[in-house]
Amino acid sequence: MLASDVHFAKDLADALDIQRRRPGILVFAGGTDILREQGGRGISLPAELLCIQSIPELRRAGLTERFLEIGAAVTVAELLELGDSALPPLLAEAVRGIGTPAVRNLATLGGNISCRSRFMDSWPALACLDGLVELRDQGGATWMNVNRLLGEDGKPSVPVGGLLTRVRIPLDRWDVHALRKVGPRSYPTPETAVFAFAARAEKGILAEVRIAFAGEIGLRSQALESSIIGRSLPLSSREATSIAEGYKSLAEPLPEGLALQFGSLLDGALGLLSS
Ligand SMILES: Cc1cc2nc3c(=O)[nH]c(=O)nc-3n(C[C@H](O)[C@H](O)[C@H](O)COP(=O)(O)OP(=O)(O)OC[C@H]3O[C@@H](n4cnc5c(N)ncnc54)[C@H](O)[C@@H]3O)c2cc1C
Numbered sequence: 001m002l003a004s005d006v007h008f009a010k011d012l013a014d015a016l017d018i019q020r021r022r023p024g025i026l027v028f029a030g031g032t033d034i035l036r037e038q039g040g041r042g043i044s045l046p047a048e049l050l051c052i053q054s055i056p057e058l059r060r061a062g063l064t065e066r067f068l069e070i071g072a073a074v075t076v077a078e079l080l081e082l083g084d085s086a087l088p089p090l091l092a093e094a095v096r097g098i099g100t101p102a103v104r105n106l107a108t109l110g111g112n113i114s115c116r117s118r119f120m121d122s123w124p125a126l127a128c129l130d131g132l133v134e135l136r137d138q139g140g141a142t143w144m145n146v147n148r149l150l151g152e153d154g155k156p157s158v159p160v161g162g163l164l165t166r167v168r169i170p171l172d173r174w175d176v177h178a179l180r181k182v183g184p185r186s187y188p189t190p191e192t193a194v195f196a197f198a199a200r201a202e203k204g205i206l207a208e209v210r211i212a213f214a215g216e217i218g219l220r221s222q223a224l225e226s227s228i229i230g231r232s233l234p235l236s237s238r239e240a241t242s243i244a245e246g247y248k249s250l251a252e253p254l255p256e257g258l259a260l261q262f263g264s265l266l267d268g269a270l271g272l273l274s275s
Helices: 011-022 076-082 091-098 103-107 109-114 123-129 223-226 239-248 256-270
Strands: 005-008 026-028 046-049 060-063 068-073 132-139 140-145 161-168 175-183 193-202 207-212
Touching: 005 175, 011 046, 011 132, 011 161, 046 175, 076 091, 076 103, 076 109, 091 123, 091 175, 091 193, 103 109, 109 161, 123 175, 123 193, 175 256, 193 256, 207 223, 207 256, 239 256
Parallel strands: 005 046, 026 046
Antiparallel strands: 060 068, 068 161, 132 140, 132 161, 175 193, 193 207
């Protein structure tokens, strides 16, 4: 058995310095996804790991009037402890559905967003809420909308080589929202996916609508959403049907079972906007 060299960064500058000196070193946050597929007696890890759980800058959460900011190494359990007055309901519902209590105690929000093999449960909610992630490397810091983590092939497109440090979520008002997890709930399988929906009206007109669905493949179309905005509420059943038709081609890359579930969740969400 080979031992791994584990580097415990004491602060953010230290972590970035370790990454500069050891390009390609594996970032280890809660480790729950890194170790997820390793059910055997031994575990296999790369030669070098960068542990980020104790970096103070990544362990903070703060609330302003306009947004909630969460350090990447804040665990899912800690996030839930912030309570319903601080957490946007869509995000709270998404993270409540992650794994088991034991997993939630270790799993971090940054790790949930950074998984490359598939979308994890927080992405659809963060995509609807227009969440931003701060990515840092030696070149400095960049804020990126989480929607940009959806690649053109529908798979996660998480930048390689840096550190996701903070997640910023605007505290917008939403009049209706819905979040549903489909497939096995406490472990990510090919049949597991999360649907998120949020909408806001101004004077009887649909002012904003967001719809995201993700599992192994992610779906979000700002073009389709823009085509719905501006309609009078409630939507007629003819309008709801034509909007659902528009989403059919977006769902084409999904396996049949998930496409059907997406269709019925979308119908349910549009039902919230209809008479
Ligand atoms: C039994 C079990 C059940 C689970 N159920 C669910 C579930 O229901 N829903 C769900 O969404 N997930 C689930 N997971 C997957 C996993 O627990 C979560 O996705 C978790 O949030 C990952 O966070 P982590 O801190 O453990 O990430 P890690 O495993 O430490 O890292 C995951 C990936 O992200 C990278 N990474 C981590 N943090 C950063 C960072 N700050 N910057 C850059 N890269 C980073 C790592 O290098 C790695 O590639 C489950 C896992 C297990 C073992």
